Amino acid sequence: MSYLPKEEKRKAILDATLSLVISGGFASVTARNVARQMGAATGTIHHHFSSLSELKSEVLRYAIDASIKADREAIKNLPPYDSLLQLLLPSNYSDREHENRVWASAADEMLRNEALKSVYRKTISELIDEVEKVIHKGQDSGIFHPEGNIRQYAWKLTVTSISLSNCICLDDDCLDMQAIDELVTRDIQLTLGMQTEKR
Numbered sequence: 001m002s003y004l005p006k007e008e009k010r011k012a013i014l015d016a017t018l019s020l021v022i023s024g025g026f027a028s029v030t031a032r033n034v035a036r037q038m039g040a041a042t043g044t045i046h047h048h049f050s051s052l053s054e055l056k057s058e059v060l061r062y063a064i065d066a067s068i069k070a071d072r073e074a075i076k077n078l079p080p081y082d083s084l085l086q087l088l089l090p091s092n093y094s095d096r097e098h099e100n101r102v103w104a105s106a107a108d109e110m111l112r113n114e115a116l117k118s119v120y121r122k123t124i125s126e127l128i129d130e131v132e133k134v135i136h137k138g139q140d141s142g143i144f145h146p147e148g149n150i151r152q153y154a155w156k157l158t159v160t161s162i163s164l165s166n167c168i169c170l171d172d173d174c175l176d177m178q179a180i181d182e183l184v185t186r187d188i189q190l191t192l193g194m195q196t197e198k199r
Contacts, residue, residue, distance in 0.1 A: 010048050012038055017059040022098040025105035026056055026116070056109065057119045063102045064123040071130060080138030084188055087131055088157055089181045090165035100165060128154045135192065145193030153191050160187055 016037035020028045029052060031045040038044070049055040074092075075083040086092055093099060110117035132154040138144035146153055164180045188194070 006048075009044070013045060013048055013055070014059050014062045017055055018063055018098075018102070021059060021063075021105055022101050025101070026109035026113075027105075029056055029059075053113055053115045056113060057115045060102065060106050060116060060119050060123065063099065064126075067096070067099050068123070068126055068130070071127075075130075075134070080134050080141060080143050081188075081194070083134045084131065084138070084157070085185065087127075087134065088161040088184055088188065090161060090168070090184065091177050091181050093165070094177065100162075103162065104166060128158055131158050138192065143194065146191070147193060157184075157188060157191060160184065 013034060016034050017029055020033055020037055031042045031052065034045050034055070035042040045055065049058065071087055075086050078086060106116060106120050110120045128151070132151055135144055135146065135150050135154060139146060139150070161184050164175075164183060167175055168177060168180065
């Protein structure tokens, strides 16, 4: 690998690691595999990251930070209900399938890796924060009428969306992307006490 400044080399390592995670999950991440993916020596990986645990944690943060930034940009001028649809409808992420793979593999890996678990907890909390803010905004404008704990509702809606989107690969005829979007939409309306004729 040709000479790159330190930050560019670190980014190249993260990009190579992310590529491995997308194709084979966090279990495929070894210094040797990352180096091979980059066309570099394994010492390069060890020079920039003190451990595989640190590398895995950083690649999760790297992937999810970009995702959350894109989500914030996508909803910045939308009304609350449209913002929730943007954040939660799985069809909005069909071109970002790699993110689902990263999330799913990280959920499995965090059971064995405390550092990654800490990053996973922080990143999922940031996503829940965004959903919670939108619900509050919708409640303040009279669109949503939740009758319970808004933070819990943000968790419920987010986890339902993620779980259903992960089921698409099961190839059940009744659970295509349109059906999942409709289930998530109906869940938003019911959970937040919306009048269903509004949408």
